[in-house]
Amino acid sequence: MSKPHTTHHKPRLIKKRGKKVGAAPGTLVHIGDISNLVTDIHYIRYDQSAVHEQEIVDVSECAHDQLAHQTGWINIDGLHNPDIIRSIGERFSIHPLVQEDILNTDHRPKIEVHDDYLYIVIKVLSFNESTQSLHNEQVSLIVGDNYLLSFGEQPGTVFDGVRSRIRTGQKIRELGPDYLAYALIDAVVDNYFLLLEKFGDAIEDLEEELIQQPGAGTLNRIHHYKREMLLLRKAIWPMREVLSSLSRDESVILSRDIRLYLRDVYDHSIHIIDNMETLRELLAGMLDLYMSSSSQRLNETMKTLTLFASIFMPLTFIAGVYGMNFEFMPELHWRWGYPLIMLLMAGIGAGLLYYFKRRNWL
Numbered sequence: 001m002s003k004p005h006t007t008h009h010k011p012r013l014i015k016k017r018g019k020k021v022g023a024a025p026g027t028l029v030h031i032g033d034i035s036n037l038v039t040d041i042h043y044i045r046y047d048q049s050a051v052h053e054q055e056i057v058d059v060s061e062c063a064h065d066q067l068a069h070q071t072g073w074i075n076i077d078g079l080h081n082p083d084i085i086r087s088i089g090e091r092f093s094i095h096p097l098v099q100e101d102i103l104n105t106d107h108r109p110k111i112e113v114h115d116d117y118l119y120i121v122i123k124v125l126s127f128n129e130s131t132q133s134l135h136n137e138q139v140s141l142i143v144g145d146n147y148l149l150s151f152g153e154q155p156g157t158v159f160d161g162v163r164s165r166i167r168t169g170q171k172i173r174e175l176g177p178d179y180l181a182y183a184l185i186d187a188v189v190d191n192y193f194l195l196l197e198k199f200g201d202a203i204e205d206l207e208e209e210l211i212q213q214p215g216a217g218t219l220n221r222i223h224h225y226k227r228e229m230l231l232l233r234k235a236i237w238p239m240r241e242v243l244s245s246l247s248r249d250e251s252v253i254l255s256r257d258i259r260l261y262l263r264d265v266y267d268h269s270i271h272i273i274d275n276m277e278t279l280r281e282l283l284a285g286m287l288d289l290y291m292s293s294s295s296q297r298l299n300e301t302m303k304t305l306t307l308f309a310s311i312f313m314p315l316t317f318i319a320g321v322y323g324m325n326f327e328f329m330p331e332l333h334w335r336w337g338y339p340l341i342m343l344l345m346a347g348i349g350a351g352l353l354y355y356f357k358r359r360n361w362l
Helices: 082-091 096-103 160-167 177-212 218-248 256-321 337-358
Strands: 040-046 051-056 071-077 110-113 118-128 133-143 147-152
Touching: 040 160, 051 160, 071 082, 071 177, 082 096, 096 118, 096 133, 110 218, 118 177, 118 218, 133 177, 133 218, 147 177, 160 177, 177 218, 177 256, 218 256, 256 337
Parallel strands: 071 147
Antiparallel strands: 040 051, 040 071, 110 118, 118 133, 133 147
């Protein structure tokens, strides 16, 4: 399994918003990672009998009063151009504060109920296999009577399955934008399951490594996964509140049948949170185990050094006594003095070594 690199760019837990300090409410300023990609606007109109799909440049081509009896899904990828967001907001009568929130990609998942539309913020997460890390993207949904607007920071694949269902004429084309909103949210929640599976496999491998042969990078990897789980938690916990509010909301935008589907997604979010908390507790236990193992190895090393120091301590004392060079030391003039002292020192060392072995200290 590939190990995470320590030099890759880590996503910020809290994004910088210095440009917003002192600005008036409703000021359109993008907060988040700046992308060098061109803003992409993908427009899908559909009903039970037909689907029309196109890439557009001028937002005047996608006014909701042109949809008649069709459902329109307008997906905007790229939020670094406030003028495009302002133009779409004016055409669909989106409140300036909502436009401001769309450009601020540091929001927690939430829902706002307006007179003629719902504003929903969700977090789409992707997993980088090479760095074993998460990428966090904010997606804003505006659900109207016959349209849905989705705003993403950059192109992604999490909604590809929903697009395929629209093209193949499945049930989604028989229902309105509220069902489309459910399908998009359900795709995001299902993606959370896949992320947890990948994290679970990586954490299990790390646990096996920790038990068998922890290396110098084991602690770094534990901290890495704890940080990634924190990012995951920031996205999933508020999502549960959003789904709970949507399933109980009495807005005319959401039909009773759609609220039933949303309750099912809410149950999935509870399951995800349970799995996530299990992994977080496992990581916390692994960190404690690593620290305990490190302390035990250090204690064993210090114990061994102390025992050998204890063996050489009396030998050093004897050597020190006979190194004082007093004139009247009879043993210094005795022929067998040196061999006997060496035998005495060897005997003391061997005796202490035998004693420590008997006590299982070595």
